[in-house]
Amino acid sequence: MPGLVNALVIAAVAAIVIARQFRARAIDTDRRWWLLPVILAAVALREPGVLDAHHRVESAALLAVELLIGLATGVGWGWTTRIWTAPDGVLWTKSTKASIAVWAVGLALRAGVFALGSALGLHQDSSALMLGLAGTLLVRGVILARRVRSADAVSPPAPAYGADEQPAWKERV
Template identity: 65%
Template sequence: MSGLVNALLIVAVAAVVIVRQFRAVRVDTDRRWWLLPGILAVVGLREPGLLDAHHPTASVAILTAEVLVGLATGAGWAWTTRIWVEADGAVWSKSTRASVAVWAIGIGLRVALFAYGAGAGVHQGSSALLIALAATLLVRSGILTWRVRTLDRTPAPAYGDAAHRPSRKERVR
């Protein structure tokens, strides 16, 4: 795949993920949560030029740091996502403002890594970004699925439901 196709794929996946994360989404632990990250990783690993032949050590270090940032971003995103159980037992999730901070920090670190690599003369393709995005989505989905599976699925009563309302006392004169 060309660099342009990879860039379009990255932008499309990021747009879908970002839009979906701020809407309430029903969580289904039976689905194949690892499939999209797996596809992205395979596409990223198949690309030639993942590592710069002229700077192999620096290239591996930057790629490793990129994947570690992706793993940390995915974990932070999963732990800042709010999950709840509806009255019918369905589990829902929605990202919070803290999730925005996690994304901002992750993107800032990725920009810093790219700037460092460019300053060191290391050629960086889009495949490293695809692999890091795959790591982010894989960790986020895995942790979120684990959190949902360990969740008590008994819905909490809404305020005032099944509350004992004492009868009003009357005064006798």
Template identity: 50%
Template sequence: MSGLLNIVVIVAVVAIVLVRQFQAQRVSDSKKWWLIPVVLTVLALREPGLLDPAHRAASAVLLAVGLLIGLAGGAAWAWTTTMWTDETGAVWTKGSRKTALVWLAGLAVRLGVVGIGALLGVHQGTPAMMLSVAAMLLTRSGITVGKARSVRPTYRVPVGG
């Protein structure tokens, strides 16, 4: 894929995820919660330019930092998401104001890493961003599914003894 197409894919995935994040969504029982992150990872790894050939060590460090930001952002995103059950016992989730702050902080940190890379003269291509987004989505989905399995019904709770 071309760099422009990679950017379109990243923006589309992030836009869809963001819009859906702030709407109530039923947590799926699907065992395929990892599929989109894996597809993004495969697309990223197939592209040339994951590491800058002229600055291999620095670009590897920046890639690792980007992945850590993705993992931390995904975990913070999952833990700031509100979860509840409906009358059927289905688990629902919705982003909160804290979730929006996590997204803004993650964006600021990512831009800082890109800025550091630019100051060092390290080319950071879209495959690195795709891997970071994949790490974020994988972490968020995994934690959300795990939390959903432990959510207890919030309806018909007996009062007293």
């Protein structure tokens, strides 16, 4: 049953994260963006089935490949996410079509790793997928945090007081 629970957790987290990232939203720099990846990694590592007991070397190699794919997906996602500054100085973010391509390639590579493991007769647990997702989210968060800091450093100065006010409507007589 833990495999089913892990699969449901992975699907729910991925759906929530992906849905949120493809909508424009203000970046909260005080948010603890690293908390969700740490929780996912802790949940994945608590399971004893991360490595196949009969094929430790092969399953460790597949786990390493899964983590590399997750990290690469996080890098690609972090760099393809659009960041801009609104006129009021608030930073906004939204994933792009290139981000969809990064996710599609990452999922295809993960499916290939799973198929390879199945062909080799390895027992594969959902914990490896959860660790890969945690790595993806963590690396993406690091890259976005760095990009936000650099965007903050080069953002234009705030407009003068009253510069953003709209002129009053003229009354018609």
